[in-house]
Amino acid sequence: MQCSTIKQKIKKVLVWSQKITKTDMVYVAHGTFWLTTSQAISAVLSLLSAVAFGNLLSPETYGTYKYILVIIGTLAIFSLPGMNMSVMRTVAQGFRGSLKRALTEKITWGLIGGILSMILAAYYGIRGNSIFMMAFFMAAIIVPFMDSFTIYNGRLQGQKRFDLLTKYNVLIHAGTVLATIITLFLTDHVLFLLASYLAATVFFRMIVYRKSEAVAETADILNKDTISYGKHLSVIAVVGTIASQLDILLLGNFLGATTVAIYWFALAPLNPVKTLIKSIVNLSLPKFANKDIRLIRKTLPKKIMQSAPLVVIPTILYILLVPFLFRWFFPQYTSSIFFAQLAGLSLLFFPEKFMGAALMATEKKKALYWNNSINAIAHIILLAIFVPWLGVLGAIISLLVHHVIALLASLFFFFYTPE
Template sequence: MNKQSLIERAERLFKTDVRYVGKNGFWVLAGQGIVTVLGFATSIAFANLLPQHEYGVYKYILAIAALLGALRLTGMQQALTQAVARNFDTTVLLAIKMSLKWSLVVLGSASLVAMYYWWHGNTVLSLGIFFATVTNVSISTIGLYGGYLVGKHRFKTSTIHFSILTLATTCATVLSLSITDNILYIILANSFTTIVTLLALSLPVLLRIDKTRPVSKESLAFGKHLSAQNVLQVVASQIDKIILFQWSGSVALAGYAFAVLLPEQLGTIAKSTIGIITPKYAIKDENSLRKSIRKKILRLSVLMAIPCVLYIILAPFVFNLLFPDYQDMVFLSQLYTIGLLALPANTLLATYFNVRESTKTLYKIKITSAIGKIILLLGGVWFFGIVGAVLAGIFGRVLLLLIFSWYYNLNR
């Protein structure tokens, strides 16, 4: 059987443009592979060089900073990618300016939280939360240029840039960990490295954008709507860590962080791989879009089961080798992986509503699912601690799938 026949059979099986995925998916997977390896390196350093209590405090700081980031324009990059895919190139420049203005609100809120902890004598939490927020704001603002690259299908450049940024921050983190276990110094090193690297990578790209291309004000407005929809989503994604820290302590949060670490990385790889079809979906008509998504959901869900099963089998060996102090988290990590089976369907259905720019429907979906997840987390952690947080993560994904499916069928 020749190469052409294999490609055609694969396209019939997966109902996907294999040539497109093969060309662009290589760079997406290569980038995620690099990020995963570097993530392993950072995780190993944290697991073996930082005491569990300190690591729990570190994760709490990052969670508070991320929670404050709910006020950022978190949905702008997704809207920007679709705009650039339709040749509205200069939209990225206006999006960055808009994000800068919103960042002032985030930094103002971070300053108030920092003052609160400073007043109570906790310098580490005070300064740590502020500088971690500065880092997040820099990524969400300067990092918008990444949406331009993806919209232009420049996956190779996007992958190289993201890999350089990840490598730089990994080196800064590991180096600081090898020198000190002071959380504040670790955060400062990461913040400085992130900002400098982002500026060095983004400026050459932004300066070469064709200024004669039009701006999509509709996409900017859609980006604002997506950001508003994401507020509760951000809260739901961080409240588990904050609740665990407040109710169970820093050591419990450290254990939970390692329980979900590798499954979340696996999920990120899967989402990125599926995400390479988003720019192409932006140019599909309604009937073709629905037909394509329906056929992909089942096939990709079955395909997702393969890495999930492999991880469940290998998890004990991975923890024993890389995270020896957290081996009591193996079962919870395996359990958490089950929720990833809903990820392909959730990602594809989210793509459907985003491409259609169904603002009202997205509001309903995201608000309902976020409230549901928050309720699950509050009840789960209150009654069952870490186990409850893991179960809430699983049922939260299932709940999102049920809500997506309801509105998808409703919009026939």
């Protein structure tokens, strides 16, 4: 009884606060609670993983491990990553049927990535690099399935079941981290580490997909428009995905595996924060999907301005705490401290994520193509110029300048896209 009374009082406060924020605070509080819980657990798991890798593996070996994973992640773009967002939009509009058609499309297109991985395996085999050859041979089997089973995200986000989404994502993350850390204690061989990570990722994602599919309420199948829009979003994401991986690829090719490790650890503390921001953006997608772009243009900028202190203050705290974090947990990577602090400034550019989400949810295809293409091409050009010249510092500078360009482009397309 007392618990119920407390809940009612909290709800009253949230309803009252809507007069100030002009936002559905009950929805935000419910969704944010689960997202925050998920991110808190994920942050701990990521820290455990990073500490294990940072102290049990040499920078050279870890750099090789990350370099191969980045290439595998790039090959996975053929698995139609945009299908998840398309499914989310359809589910938010009332679809409650099976996602098997979307899964089949993702796996079928993912076979292209598997074939390319086999070609890479043959290439490295000819060059006498047995580790890379075996790594990409394994990847050829895994790639078509690795990201395909994540289609469950679209269903749960569209249904606003952030509680289940949290539980499932924590299960996947915990299972993958546990498998990798156990392997790390047994061996420091790159191939065994890759095998455990890839196998655990596919296994746990497959389990979660099957659980989410079991709750389908009807026998309906996805319509052609959902599949078509998912392919559109995937094409839009291709250049951006390549751009997001290019920093590691260039550093690995120009400066070697150790530099890759230094750079990755400079970004590692940021990853949980950026994942939280991405989750908050995803929280807004079902809301945007049912609103007209004209209404979003009127309300979103004011909400972003009101929430600015919630980003500025944590950014300052992050920059101040980074040196202590590295000295305590990553003593092998103190050379990453300055780069990590500089990269922390990227947190200030979060508003462009919401504007891009609004364009995606309201199906502004042409604006999305132009916006994502400009952002990705600009990032690729910046990386191609600065990384060979300045190394890790060049990659960080490229990241920050890219965020400025992305913000300006998102502002333009958000306000000036035809209705």
